[in-house]
Amino acid sequence: MFFDSLECVRCQTALAVDLVDDGGLVVLDAATATTCERRRTWGCNWPARPGEALCASCVLVDDGGHAAAPSMIPYQSAQRRALYQLSELGVAWGTDHGPGSALHFAYRSKSAGDQAIIGHRGGEITLDLDEADPARREEIRATLGEHYRTPLGHIRHELGHVVWLDLVATEPALLEDFRAVFGDERDDYGAALDRHYARLDDATWRTAHVSFYASAHPWEDFAESWAQLMHVHDVVETGASWGVVEAPVDPTDAKAWLTDSILASVAANELARAMGMRDLYPFALSAGVRTKVEFCWRLVHLPAN
Numbered sequence: 001m002f003f004d005s006l007e008c009v010r011c012q013t014a015l016a017v018d019l020v021d022d023g024g025l026v027v028l029d030a031a032t033a034t035t036c037e038r039r040r041t042w043g044c045n046w047p048a049r050p051g052e053a054l055c056a057s058c059v060l061v062d063d064g065g066h067a068a069a070p071s072m073i074p075y076q077s078a079q080r081r082a083l084y085q086l087s088e089l090g091v092a093w094g095t096d097h098g099p100g101s102a103l104h105f106a107y108r109s110k111s112a113g114d115q116a117i118i119g120h121r122g123g124e125i126t127l128d129l130d131e132a133d134p135a136r137r138e139e140i141r142a143t144l145g146e147h148y149r150t151p152l153g154h155i156r157h158e159l160g161h162v163v164w165l166d167l168v169a170t171e172p173a174l175l176e177d178f179r180a181v182f183g184d185e186r187d188d189y190g191a192a193l194d195r196h197y198a199r200l201d202d203a204t205w206r207t208a209h210v211s212f213y214a215s216a217h218p219w220e221d222f223a224e225s226w227a228q229l230m231h232v233h234d235v236v237e238t239g240a241s242w243g244v245v246e247a248p249v250d251p252t253d254a255k256a257w258l259t260d261s262i263l264a265s266v267a268a269n270e271l272a273r274a275m276g277m278r279d280l281y282p283f284a285l286s287a288g289v290r291t292k293v294e295f296c297w298r299l300v301h302l303p304a305n
């Protein structure tokens, strides 16, 4: 089965997957588990929380009246994947976890007339359902000159803002280290974004930032670097489980993850090119960017292999 599977690919037994405390997954027989109420509508394969109708992921969703929209399905898949990865990384989230208690996801649709500015505010992540449409998403990506734009990428980036609030802003010593690496986030955010959108991309950001947008403000720089940590971790872990690379012996060794990600991502990109597709991992991390991703690695707690 795969992470999103609703049934066994061989015997068609209906399945659910549940997260366990050490960051692992267990597979349940859906006939005996209490499945999430959104199984049919959103293809959710997680079990309902004890005594409740929804799973730990769906309970965090404010669907904005779009519960029946097909565009919810890819977004919910991406949300479950990102939340499971946070558990693997030892980052608390969800209604049972202290500082992450405010986390929720508001799904809006510009084409349906909603205000749908993608972003984060105090634990609330707003996403634009219209970007579930590949044509719409590609149009925005090409217009902004971005190399990568996906629902999963949006969620990982916005989770970066939540992680910053929960884990960096609350620790004075860490906040000082953050400022030394990323700059001073007390710089006026609105004015910084206005300046960013008035600028042309002259590629000078590459030595210190993972993307043009990351150079707008230290908060965006951190969110982009955090998203990169999640990309690197998932690409290496997935590559390791398929024998492309070996996972780092010491999971706290950020440099080893970053080095492994080069081989894993070259393999992934070559596989994509073998099928005439765009690169799966269209990033090249400069030394300056690696320093920032390494800072993000200080916030995660991966179990030893």
Ligand SMILES: [Zn+2]
Pocket: 036, 037, 038, 039, 044, 045, 046, 054, 055, 056, 057, 058, 059
């Ligand atoms: Zn669910």
Ligand SMILES: [Zn+2]
Pocket: 119, 157, 158, 161, 219, 220, 223
């Ligand atoms: Zn952001």
